[in-house]
Amino acid sequence: MRDDPLPSWNDCAAKRAMLAFVARVTDTASPDFIPAPERIAVFDNDGTLWPENPVPFQAAFGFDELRRRAAAEPALAESTMVQAALTGDLAPLLADGYAGLREVIAHSHADITTDAFRQSVEAWLAAARHPRFGRRYDDLTYQPMQEVLRMLEGSGFKNFIVSGGGADFMRVWVERVYGIPHERVVGSTGQTSFELRDGVPILTKSLEGLFVNDKHAKPAGIHQFIGRRPVMCYGNSDGDHAMLQYTTIGNPRPSFGLIVHHTDGAREYAYDAVTASTGRLVAALAEAPERGWHVVDMKQDWNTVFSPER
Secondary structure, eight states, X not given: OOOOSOTTBOSOHHHHHHHHHHHHHTOTTSTXXXXXXXXXXXEOOBTTTBOOSSSOHHHHHHHHHHHHHXXXXXXXXXXXXXXXXXXXXXXXXXXXXXHHHHHHHHHHHSSEEHHHHHHHHHHHHHHOOOTTTOSOGGGOOBHHHHHHHHHHHHTTOEEEEEEEEEHHHHHTTHHHHHSOOGGGEEEEBOOEEEEEETTEEEEEEOOTTOBOOOTTHHHHXXXXXXXXXXXXXXXXXXXXXXXXXXXXXSOSSOOEEEEEEOBOTTTSOBOSSSOSSSOOOSHHHHHHHHHTOEEEEHHHHBSOOBOOOO
């Protein structure tokens, strides 16, 4: 008997459907066979591959950077949004389309070279610990989803991350953590400028021309940066709704959609319509039965949540 490629999944409808789909589309004798170049699987990151509550991990990085700088740069605290971030008051940051959150994130993500930004993210990942779980943030990936990534890669699929998170933030660690190379990351981006500084090539980040890769922007980002329509899509919120639709509605190839539903308040967090920060799930959940999207009940369908501590 073949070993179970998804041992952290209980025997559930979503697991059975996923295994059947992969077997069908990789069988050259099947009428649903999909050639390897077209086996594109897209994954949201926050809330799908690792947690996004109580705040997305990139926001936690930005808040920690603000705290680090605030003592030496008191002018930072003159901003009401910075004050909110320093005190943990998320409400004003999430209002008006996350305008306040973008303002505070700019302090750690803009007017900085790409090398300096990478170093600051690496230093934060090495030192920071999640306030509830006490582990490194990059240790807190979902073991069941890690197994999905490995299964698909072993079946000739190319896995891409298509996330509202910053592409530069994710590219620091994504290959080490998920085995997904940098070039398969589609995320939010701002303009980057080039210069020779003392004869050395330098790239500097800014938030000008900001592309926020969320909701309806995700299919556009897939078209622009991947250039192929996905046949498998994994998400967890209404931010992934359009990506699920683009993958599964009218696709000339067989397709598969899956939603991770956060139902486990004991081992992780329980939320859908009401969340602590991001990840609201209403419209996509309501449409799932009509579209045949598989909804994973985290509490019932996963026998393990987090990957083993390294």
